[in-house]
Amino acid sequence: MATIHINAAAGAFAETVLFPGDPLRAKFIAENFIDGAVEVTNVRNMLGFTGTYKGKKVSVMGSGMGIPSCSLYAKELITEYGVKNIIRIGTAGGLKGTKLKDMVIATSASTDSNVNRTRLLGFDFAPGASFILAKKAYEAAERKKYPVLVGSCFSSDFFYHPVANLVDQMEKMNILCIEMEAAGLFGVAAEYGANALAILTISDHIRTGEAMNSEERQLGLSRMIEVALETI
Numbered sequence: 621m622a623t624i625h626i627n628a629a630a631g632a633f634a635e636t637v638l639f640p641g642d643p644l645r646a647k648f649i650a651e652n653f654i655d656g657a658v659e660v661t662n663v664r665n666m667l668g669f670t671g672t673y674k675g676k677k678v679s680v681m682g683s684g685m686g687i688p689s690c691s692l693y694a695k696e697l698i699t700e701y702g703v704k705n706i707i708r709i710g711t712a713g714g715l716k717g718t719k720l721k722d723m724v725i726a727t728s729a730s731t732d733s734n735v736n737r738t739r740l741l742g743f744d745f746a747p748g749a750s751f752i753l754a755k756k757a758y759e760a761a762e763r764k765k766y767p768v769l770v771g772s773c774f775s776s777d778f779f780y781h782p783v784a785n786l787v788d789q790m791e792k793m794n795i796l797c798i799e800m801e802a803a804g805l806f807g808v809a810a811e812y813g814a815n816a817l818a819i820l821t822i823s824d825h826i827r828t829g830e831a832m833n834s835e836e837r838q839l840g841l842s843r844m845i846e847v848a849l850e851t852i
């Protein structure tokens with residue numbers, strides 16, 4: 621049953637997979653938020669776990685950083701393991717519409733990557749989140765009284781971007797934050813018929829230079845994980 625990048629048994633994943641970038645964050649989520657979690661895959665240390673949350677089966681697996689890494693795991697989860705919902709939970713650099721520690725439900729993702737243009741034969745594809753997942757996440761955040769923004773992110777192939785004034789233009793276009801995976805995940809989900817969402821926490825602010833300390837990171841990430849788990 622193993623794929624090139626996932627050595628889990630058939631049926632090892634739940635229909636919904638939480639998808640943090642860092643495999644050790646996946647382990648942390650499995651150990652602290654998911655009941656009876658067992659490790660199901662560990663190729664290249666890209667760890668994945670399955671257990672239950674409030675009695676419902678759920679998985680969590682690292683995506684790695686960047687669109688190529690995230691996309692290949694998402695594709696194999698959908699086509700080989702029958703995964704229906706993939707919820708990225710990650711950090712992002714904040715632009716002017718955000719403050720440090722804000723939670724952002726990304727409903728669309730612009731990008732400097734060419735993957736979705738390739739998918740649509742050279743035309744621009746609009747990578748968007750599943751409305752149902754976004755609605756459930758928004759309602760969960762409201763129930764928990766966690767402040768949340770809803771809008772668009774920019775998924776960049778560059779962490780260190782060579783185009784200096786791009787950030788000004790992103791702000792003009794009402795983009796809230798920069799990360800490196802959502803546009804790829806949304807494209808894969810569209811291509812292979814699954815639902816995807818990205819829930820992001822502003823871990824560092826591009827304009828102010830502020831960054832969350834380790835305690836703030838823990839709290840901010842816990843909120844995002846709770847919101848993601850409430851969507852299953």
Ligand code: HPA
Pocket residue numbers: 711712713714776778779798799800823824826
């Ligand atoms: N850029 C890209 N990805 C990120 C950033 C950033 O500033 N912060 C967290 N993930």
